[in-house]
Amino acid sequence: MFRGHLCVKFANRSTESYHLRSLMKNLYRFHIRLIPLMLSIFAMGFAANAQSIEGDAAAGEKLFKTYCASCHKLDSKAIGPALGGVTDRRETDWLYSWIKNNATFRASGNSDAIAIFEEYNGSVMPQFEYLSDEEIGNILAYTANPPAKPIVVSDGPVVAGGEADNSGMQMWAMIILGAIFLVLVFILATVRNTLRVVKGEEPITVVEDASNYAKFLRKNTGFMTVLTIVVAVAFLNVTYWYLMDVGVEGGKGIEASYMPPHPEPGQEAQYGEQPIAFSHKLHAGENQIDCNYCHSSARHSKTSGIPSANVCMNCHMYVNGSEITDEAGNPKYGGERSPEIQKIYDAVGWDADKLAYIEGYEEKPIRWVRIHNLPDLAYFNHAQHVTAGQVECQTCHGPVEEMEVMYQYSSLTMGWCINCHRETEVKVNTNGYYEPQHDKLVEKYHGENITVEKIGGLECGKCHY
Amino acid sequence: MKMTTVIRATLAVSAMAVVATSCNYDNSTPGYTYMDDMYTSPSLEAYSAADEDILKNGMSAQKPVEGTIPRGYHPYEVPNTNEGYAWSKQHSDVVPAGFAAMDPAEGKELYTIFCAHCHGDKGDGNGILVQNEKILGVPGYGSSRLPDITPASAYHVVMYGKGVMGSHASQINYDERWKIIRYVWSLRAEQDGTPDIGESVQVEEEEAPAEEAEATHEETEEHA
Incomplete structure (x- = not known):
């Protein structure tokens, strides 16, 4: 009911904005048709101004995002100054000269141009001589009058927590069922006792009942023996799986599984809390950044590498989370920097207002909580698997690109390692460096599958020494 | 008699309660x-915590002493300034010999890892981060x-970054940088x-006399 109501509301709003937009568009077209008329009516003095402000802001937005947005934002300072309303602050001719070739413009001795260049510490703006006057006019029209963003209506499932709530619901259902059961027992006992009273017999309390059953059991030794054996076996079974689980910190390798289960689809893992709420789902999933971009040492070294904060800053110098929107399409942090990204800035000493590193800042390393921890008694090398073996990261780490919170997907037990070494075939065709060795192997085992086992993947000394 | 039953029942219930609440998956x-x-x-293993009194911040991964260079290090002394960038455009001393003869395909995988999410798979400046409007204004090549x-100058940018692009020197080694640039x-x-x-x-190699072509080939191998 409630969701339906919401949808209707959204739909209304979107049609409203659609009407508004089409109205605006029509007005625009009308306006553009008017330009030549206006130009002919008004004298030359007005011409330059009319040219700049009457541009196609929608086309200008695209151009702005392609050419300008890496250094300029509309409403805040970036590498260059904020450009919103720049046409009010500068003469149009001045802007054209600056945009086309600011170097020659500065060399011509324009004091304003030299001043702004020095204000931004001599960051060189590229020359845009290849942009036509019309294109620059469109960009300026966009900076003067950016079209309002249409409200985004998300069709996707809004409530991700719905299923997560289920587990709580189930527990309550169990408690209520238990209570009903107890009430039923009580009612039955009362009914029986009432019947006994009617028949003229003594009523029996629950405690007496229990002792009667106990007496019955004590007489039936055969039944007791079977019961004892069943209970003992169950107990031993539980103990065995519990002991097998000691030291195993994740994964689903052990069937009986007295370990943290994998989160159900749609449910979030509630594992150790990290100092920064980093989401692999956002970075590796939605934005498809390759695992090796951040974990760049996995290709060359034993450890995969927790990226140092300078790698975060490669993108987060620019991306500060202010663009993140919630389900309704409204800014999540009110257009401000994300507090989580601010934590990176605090760690490295980045002044996000001045867009520069603070000099002499004492860096505060981020203490990530370790998730995967292979025992010291086993040797594991990432480069050996990632570069030489060409194993996908997901083979061991699971669908990381879907994980909001990182968890250990595989059990990392010896049985798990060995099993993979028995089953995985060596990629003999796609690894040029080992070609001579691979050719020999193919010759030796003609026709047979060449698994990791056949190249010594089960030797004790490969991992334990 | 009655009293002991009550005590027994209490004991049994409390034992059950202990068992039920001790199943706690932290x-x-x-x-x-x-x-x-x-x-x-x-x-100390990589990333293992250390004693704060001995190692700064209790980190086993400390910065190496100033002036330390890793094995296979190639110095790059052009400064990270506008002048340095302009200089790099006019001088090609840093470019390894045989750059043009390198196989471009070697750098493709590395390019996909380190560049494509902004600059696009085709180098048109329309990578996934641009499409998602996370980073804008990324130039195509x-x-x-x-x-x-x-x-x-591309090497200069990889080393120091430019505009909103950060330095990628820590993630990519010397050979990989040139494979990517190729x-x-x-x-x-x-x-x-x-x-x-x-x-x-x-074409040049075919046209050149055989001896010279050989010389170029040797040079290429040396630098590879």
Whole structure:
């Protein structure tokens, strides 16, 4: 009911904005048709101004995002100054000269141009001589009058927590069922006792009942023996799986599984809390950044590498989370920097207002909580698997690109390692460096599958020494 | 008699309560291990916590002493300034010999890992982060947008970053940087619709006298 109501509301709003937009568009077209008329009516003095402000802001937005947005934002300072309303602050001719070739413009001795260049510490703006006057006019029209963003209506499932709530619901259902059961027992006992009273017999309390059953059991030794054996076996079974689980910190390798289960689809893992709420789902999933971009040492070294904060800053110098929107399409942090990204800035000493590193800042390393921890008694090398073996990261780490919170997907037990070494075939065709060795192997085992086992993947000394 | 039954019942219920509440999966701690001495290394492993009194911030991964260079290090002494960038456009000393003759395909995988999410798979400046409007204004490699870049200036940008692009020197080593730049140059040719620089090298080699061609070949191997 409630969701339906919401949808209707959204739909209304979107049609409203659609009407508004089409109205605006029509007005625009009308306006553009008017330009030549206006130009002919008004004298030359007005011409330059009319040219700049009457541009196609929608086309200008695209151009702005392609050419300008890496250094300029509309409403805040970036590498260059904020450009919103720049046409009010500068003469149009001045802007054209600056945009086309600011170097020659500065060399011509324009004091304003030299001043702004020095204000931004001599960051060189590229020359845009290849942009036509019309294109620059469109960009300026966009900076003067950016079209309002249409409200985004998300069709996707809004409530991700719905299923997560289920587990709580189930527990309550169990408690209520238990209570009903107890009430039923009580009612039955009362009914029986009432019947006994009617028949003229003594009523029996629950405690007496229990002792009667106990007496019955004590007489039936055969039944007791079977019961004892069943209970003992169950107990031993539980103990065995519990002991097998000691030291195993994740994964689903052990069937009986007295370990943290994998989160159900749609449910979030509630594992150790990290100092920064980093989401692999956002970075590796939605934005498809390759695992090796951040974990760049996995290709060359034993450890995969927790990226140092300078790698975060490669993108987060620019991306500060202010663009993140919630389900309704409204800014999540009110257009401000994300507090989580601010934590990176605090760690490295980045002044996000001045867009520069603070000099002499004492860096505060981020203490990530370790998730995967292979025992010291086993040797594991990432480069050996990632570069030489060409194993996908997901083979061991699971669908990381879907994980909001990182968890250990595989059990990392010896049985798990060995099993993979028995089953995985060596990629003999796609690894040029080992070609001579691979050719020999193919010759030796003609026709047979060449698994990791056949190249010594089960030797004790490969991992334990 | 009655009293003992009550005590027994109380005991039984409390025992059940203890059993029921002791099943607590605390997922934030690793739990018990057998023979802890074999699990945790007495020497410092990568990322293992250290004594704060001995190592700064309690980190085992400390910065090396100033002036330390890793094995296979190639110095790059052009300063990270506007002048340095302009200099790199005019001088090609840093470009390894045989750059044009390198196989562009070698850098493709690395390009996909380190560059494609912004600059796009085709080098048109339309990577996934641009499409998602996370990072905007990323240039494509075509000559219309970047008319005067050279392999040496591209190396300068990889080393120090430029504009909103950060330094990638810590993530990519010397050989990989040049493999990537070589692939970028093949993408640049593709964007411009001109032949790849490798093709003109092949033509030159065919035309050159045999001895010279051999010499170039040896030089290439040396630097590879």
